Amino acid sequence: MGRRTRWAAAFVAAGLLACAAPAVGAQAASSAQRIDLKVLVVDDGGPSVAAIVNELDLTGTPYTRVSLSDASRPVINAAFLSGTDSAGRAEARYQAVVLPNNAPFPAGSAEMTALQSYEAQFGVRQVDAYTYAQPAVGLNWAANPGYIGALDGMQGTVTSAGLGGSFRYLKGSVPFEDNDPNVVESYGYLATPLATQAAGASFTPLVTMPIPNGGGAQGVLAGEYDHSGVSELVLTFAYNQYQQQYRLLARGIVDWMTQGIHLGYDRNYFAMHIDDVFLPDDRWSSTAKCTPGDAASACQGTPAASEIRMTPADVTYAQQWEKANNFTFDFLFNGGGSDDATQNGTVDDPLTDSLLQNKSSFRWVDHTYDHPFLGCVQNTTTVPWSCTTDASGATQWVDQQTIEDAIGNNVAWAARHGLSIDSSELVTGEHSGLKTLPQQPVDNPNLAPALAAEGVKWTGSDHSREPDQRAVGGSTLTVPRFPMNVYYNAGKVADEVDEYNWLYTAGAQGGSGICTANPATTTCLPAPLDASTGYSSYVVPLESRIDLGHILGDNPDPHYAHQSNLSEDRILYPVLNSLFATYGQLMASNTPMVNLRESAIGAELQQRSTWQSAVAAGNVTAYRVGSTVTVQAPAGVQVPVTMPTGTVQPGLLGLVSTPAGTAYAGELSGWLTPKLLQSAVTLTLNAAGTPAAAQTTATTTKTATAVAPSTVKPYQPASVARQVPLTPSGVAHLPHSGK
Structure with missing residues (x-):
């Protein structure tokens, strides 16, 4: 064996040994504590705990849920919470604890005592998901000064301690929604910290709100109560997973309880797809209450069809808007629209010229050559349309070659005109080819074979019909897209409002009555919107708020509108301007919107699904020992991590170290895989990011005494308990029927 070969063999052997042994910087002594990276959730069935669980699900943070209403639930005792691992180390099985309130067990409960002793021994933090202000959590009663009641429309503020800690991704403002003046949407207990805490205890306000008639005093909405070796995050307001105030704080709640060290990955995503570029879109008729020219419309030829199509001025405006907002539109194009306008190159089309001259300003996605319907053969003589059947009753389908041509001809058009596209991406016209209920219940x-033949890995679907990613055959996955209530057949504000009123008002008010017929889907507007002011005063803020909810909900699914909405009155921009302005007011510069293209969004969804399946199957082991984090997952499964700034992933023998992800929201996060010749993801925290060593013996916790037991129970307003979605008066999107 030559010297080079012997050296390489020794290098490999050392590398394999490094995979099995604790990484550099790990505490190798058997007395060192091991903290498993999993959250314990004690669930009372209320919306506040459900909201925190939702955040854990969204980000991919593992947890164990114990339902207090389950008669067969495990007893929470020392044996349940901790043990000794195979290396002889004391093992904490949970890195954080979520409780429905500060004392969900009966007074003197052995389970509460076990939890407090466990938290003190291992330095594990506790979240009180919703409790009332009381001395037992370091707060005065909510009186003199204090407030108990609705918080709708009130303004919370992150304190300097919060901005310097787990809520560093916010600018400071936490507005509470007031979507319906007739409904109490949130409720809380505002009080000040005790002037004199129990011996050794302290309270740090993290989010506060001015106490009404409190002489300028700030009441606590969220704060850290440290006492006898235990740290509690005290939350004194009711919330559910849909409400903006919770969504703003959700990331920080998880970051606080895990001390910034947890599995999971969280970004604020927003992508804007503009469909039908180069094509015209048919115009809504305010007189016929339908869309003439649209083959699937109820219109039967009257009034005459009218079309909406962008102009070069609209292209220029789109460029300017992108530059001003540091954002890129995805233009979903149909090359056939250009060929029709130029009569296959024999005449000039100013729109085609403008778009091709400025093609580098936008991302381009194949939307098929001429926007055909690619599902069943439509029978448009019925209202609504139906699938054509043969004499035996079998559905007639658009054939595979037609589908391939619709895809491939557009790819070829892009190549001829120098458009840079990713041919693995596709959105079919109307998401056709995929199942469309009720007419077409299957793909x-x-x-699927046409997509495979054309190399399509990602195809857009309608989130209002299919919210989850799914496979189409063996080689393609869907990318669900959020429809916006900015309609494909509207270029003018007047048409948008007219159609909105038609869909969302009862028949007695001149509407279609669709909302009356489908009360489980949507609720009628109390009155039609004003034709001149209704769009700006109602539709724009509502749509902006809905879209912001998606962004704050760690949802990468793109939103979509149409080229018609960038033309004439350019009705999409007011929604986007409102959305971007609100986001900029709320979020710090370290937490920008993440603008991904379709293929990257599809890959993100696929990674999440693979990771969540591995966690659900119990195939992930993750823990921290001192400053070293180790995550073992099945081969090929990427690991989502969120870590303090300065955390690195060491390479073989410590020769190569890389950051543990990329910077976002004041920390590092990313999807990681083991380094060369390593079987686990191993990370090293820096000194600043390593939690202080916990006590090695249990500590009996103490709370403030000499106060009467409270008879007040946290109040849950009905709107929170029912988890009403983020819309005024319950108005929600109707299933999307546009192009």
């Missing part, structure tokens, strides 16, 4: 059986 066109010719769709």
